[in-house]
Amino acid sequence: SQTIHQWPATLVQPVGSPLSLECTVEGTSNPNLYWYRQAAGRGLQLLFYSVGIGQISSEVPQNLSASRPQDRQFILSSKKLLLSDSGFYLCAWNRGGLGNQPQHFGDGTRLSIL
Amino acid sequence: GQQLNQSPQSMFIQEGEDVSMNCTSSSIFNTWLWYKQDPGEGPVLLIALYKAGELTSNGRLTAQFGITRKDSFLNISASIPSDVGIYFCAGQLDRDDKIIFGKGTRLHILP
Numbered sequence: 001s002q003t004i005h006q007w008p009a010t011l012v013q014p015v016g017s018p019l020s021l022e023c024t025v026e027g028t029s030n031p032n033l034y035w036y037r038q039a040a041g042r043g044l045q046l047l048f049y050s051v052g053i054g055q056i057s058s059e060v061p062q063n064l065s066a067s068r069p070q071d072r073q074f075i076l077s078s079k080k081l082l083l084s085d086s087g088f089y090l091c092a093w094n095r096g097g098l099g100n101q102p103q104h105f106g107d108g109t110r111l112s113i114l
Numbered sequence: 115g116q117q118l119n120q121s122p123q124s125m126f127i128q129e130g131e132d133v134s135m136n137c138t139s140s141s142i143f144n145t146w147l148w149y150k151q152d153p154g155e156g157p158v159l160l161i162a163l164y165k166a167g168e169l170t171s172n173g174r175l176t177a178q179f180g181i182t183r184k185d186s187f188l189n190i191s192a193s194i195p196s197d198v199g200i201y202f203c204a205g206q207l208d209r210d211d212k213i214i215f216g217k218g219t220r221l222h223i224l225p
Binding site: 006042043044046049059090092100102103104105106107108110 | 144145147149154155156157158159162164202204206208212213215216217218
């Protein structure tokens with residue numbers, strides 16, 4: 001069966017510090033991968049998605065970036081965090097190349113910026 | 115772009131009551147999805163609908179894909195305390211399209 005892992009689960013960082021959140025998927029190959037941000041009590045905002053290694057699409061302009069160095073690894077980064085980057089970050093995957101496939105989410109990373 | 119209107123935004127019900135929430139869109143979708151998110155966790159897929167008019171159940175949950183392809187509803191029967199959480203609807207038009215999420219319905223259950 002497929003599983004998705006995100007870490008860390010929680011993170012407290014000062015303004016201006018760098019960021020690296022990691023997401024890995026097991027049990028499947030060539031998945032589509034997604035990063036979402038969820039503000040407190042709000043819906044899901046799609047940040048980035050990837051259909052393959054090195055292929056990243058950005059949905060909203062921001063100081064975050066994403067990379068996919070390996071087939072099942074998706075990384076969310078920032079060089080300098082802003083207060084507005086606080087939130088709950090979710091990674092998700094679905095099967096690539098086949099019909100409409102539901103997305104499956106990781107447990108999220110709660111990021112607090114001080 | 116496409117948007118989903120999910121209602122109600124929040125619900126306060128008594129344990130044992132039935133719950134109904136829905137999602138509407140100004141444009142059609144070919145897939146409707148319903149997720150539940152517990153506090154501090156990622157959303158979990160509850161039901162996936164792939165055909166207009168489809169009615170699908172998962173335990174006490176029932177969801178329908180509207181015949182116009184512009185709406186979907188989720189019903190929960192005989193609510194229990196563990197039903198508390200945020201319920202998201204999501205729609206997708208075609209394989210290469212992004213999944214669009216509603217803003218969620220927060221369900222509270224009174225003892």
